[in-house]
Amino acid sequence: MEDNRSYDLVILGGGAAAFAAITEASGRGLSTAIVNTGLPIGGTCVNVGCVPSKHLLAVGESAAAPQKNPFEAVQYSDDEPTVDWDEALDGTDALVERFRQENYVDVAEHFETDIYEGYGELVDDTTIEIVDGPDKGIRITGEKTLVATGSSPWVLPIDGLDGVDYYTSETILKERNLPGSIVIIGGGYIALEWGQILHRIGVDVTILQRSERVLSGMEGQLGREMQRAFEEEGIKVITGNDFQRVRAPAVDGGADAIQSDVGIETLVDGNERTVTGDALFVATGVQPNSEDIGLETVGVEANDDGAILVDEHFQTANPDVYAAGDVIGEPELETVAAKEGNHAIKNAFGNEGVTIDYDTVPAVVFTSPEVASVGTTELEYMDEHGTCSCRTVQMEDVPRAKAVKNTDGLVQVVKHHETDEIVGVHMVGPRAADMIMEATLAVKFGLTVDDIIDTVHPFPTFSEAFKHACQAFRRDTSTMSCCVE
Incomplete structure (x- = not known):
């Protein structure tokens, strides 16, 4: 027997866009339900993005403070700082749990939003069926549907990469025993933030970027200045890479050969080069979580990168289905996702025609x-x-x-x-x-x-x-x- 439940608004996803949507919907007296698919409630920012990374950046900054002391009047011993990574992750987990409870679970309860856990699919216009997970078998139907399933780390296809273990910004948060050295593929904000975190707690970090500068999507002077600052701090940065293959294990030549867990063969200025490290971290961007959620079934279109296509009012090709957040593509920012979720509800239920000036x-x-x-x-x-x-x-x-x-x-x-x-x-x-x-x-x-x-x-x-x-x-x-x- 099918378990069918009805609401004014049903949402696939449980992150910033979803919670901005239920906040706006509550003010309009609408009944709401969320199917939280993937990460725990709260989405990327609170669980594996903004909150943990900024906490750990602060840990690293405190560890680096003695070495960066610019004042002769203040003296430190020559001892290197010791960072208890287990303790740092425990603190991160506690912070994430508190944010998740106070900013999401309690908020949903305040707005009387029902939360269903499991993998949801669009099965009939504005109906979401939970096909796997704790609430498997339940179908929820709304007058309108919002797709806000977020994004996941995207891995640049490099020959041999699928044959080695590597970290992403999500999996590194589960690693209690960090390697002595790590090679990061990527030169965007995730690569730079995590590169500095790891370097400052004692990991030898090398950053490999495909383009000629890090932060290639921003004003050119910014990337050049950051590369200079990183190299001055002791973080190796190699730009202009044409990645050939990843191999593991790799062995440095010479009489005192050193066994390492990964080697990246690359061309830099036409010259062959192999960069080795104990571990690999892939930080080459994100991709929308739009596969296998039933988009085709309800007539919702996506581009070749998987981003759901919406108009300036966040309406998809199906007039009863809206989409917001990382799943519709750049810019993948928590605050933008929230604004998009808010505007989607204003447009869906109030026909307000509100848009965002992304510039x-x-x-x-x-x-x-x-x-x-x-x-x-x-x-x-x-x-x-x-x-x-x-x-x-x-x-x-x-x-x-x-x-x-x-x-x-x-x-x-x-x-x-x-x-x-x-x-x-x-x-x-x-x-x-x-x-x-x-x-x-x-x-x-x-x-x-x-x-x-x-x-x-x-x-x-x-x-x-x-x-x-x-x-x-x-x-x-x-x-x-x-x-x-």
């Missing part, structure tokens, strides 16, 4: 120094207009950075060459993740460089770097005193 969505990499970016890059502006009005200031010229001896980084501002409106801001430096919000508001609301110059900034702060970059359009900042307007 004003900031991106952040939580390394040390931090990386943050919003809007148009110099190259993008050049391609569109054939010219660029851009200015860059170095953090070493910012009074606060000099005062605290934390001078890595830069800030670049891209403005419209006719209107002076700020169209892009890109930065590397201390607290860039917090500084980017002023820049985001500038880009979103079309502020000019003079608007920023005319705004009094507290002194001394890192945020003055943004103002200095704007002032660079109007004066020679090298001859400027601290508080010149």
Whole structure:
């Protein structure tokens, strides 16, 4: 006997988009249900993404603090820091559990959302059947359906890779015995964040990137600055790789041959090279979780990469099915997923026609120094207009950075060459993740460089770097005193 249950809104997925959707739906008096497929409730960010990685980045930063001490007045012993990785993971697990309970389970209960656990498939327009798992056999039907199944690590196809064990950003969180050395394939934010985490707790890290710089999707200066900072810290970075194959085990030649667990054969500038390590970490991006969830059955289309196709209002080819979050593709950010989930419900049940301006969505990499970016890059502006009005200031010229001896980084501002409106801001430096919000508001609301110059900034702060970059359009900042307007 089939177990059929009905709601106003049924959701396939249990992450940020789903919870933003039930929050909006509750305000409209709608009944809601979630089929949580894959990761525990809360999705990628709370379970294997933002929360654990930022916790472990803080652990690594504390471990690195003595070595990075810039003040002669403060002395440390020569002893290396000792990090108890078991304790670090225990702390991460406890943090994740608390976030999951307080921010998801309790929220769902508050909004009277029923949660079903198991693998769900769309079987008939707005009906989801749980085909495996604890609630197998239950069917839930809604007036509308939201697909918010998120994404999973994507593995670059390299010859021999399927024959070796490797870590991803999800599986590394289960590893209690870390290797002495690790090779990371990839040069995006996951590779950089995890590379710094592992390096700072004592693992020898080598990062291999296919393109000519890390963070290849961001403004070029940011990747070059981060590579310099990483190499200065002791993290090896090799760019311009043409990966040939992965082999294991690999043996370094010579009389004192060293057995290693993995070797990556690559071409760099046309030269053959083999990079070896005790373990391999693949951080080459993510892919939408759109396979085997019944999209074809209900007339929902996806592109070749698996991203569900939606219009600007997050409606699929089936007018009763909406989709939001990582499953619809870039940008794969928790906050964007939440905004998409919220807007999908407003459009599905209120016909509000709300959309997102993705050009004003900031991106952040939580390394040390931090990386943050919003809007148009110099190259993008050049391609569109054939010219660029851009200015860059170095953090070493910012009074606060000099005062605290934390001078890595830069800030670049891209403005419209006719209107002076700020169209892009890109930065590397201390607290860039917090500084980017002023820049985001500038880009979103079309502020000019003079608007920023005319705004009094507290002194001394890192945020003055943004103002200095704007002032660079109007004066020679090298001859400027601290508080010149």
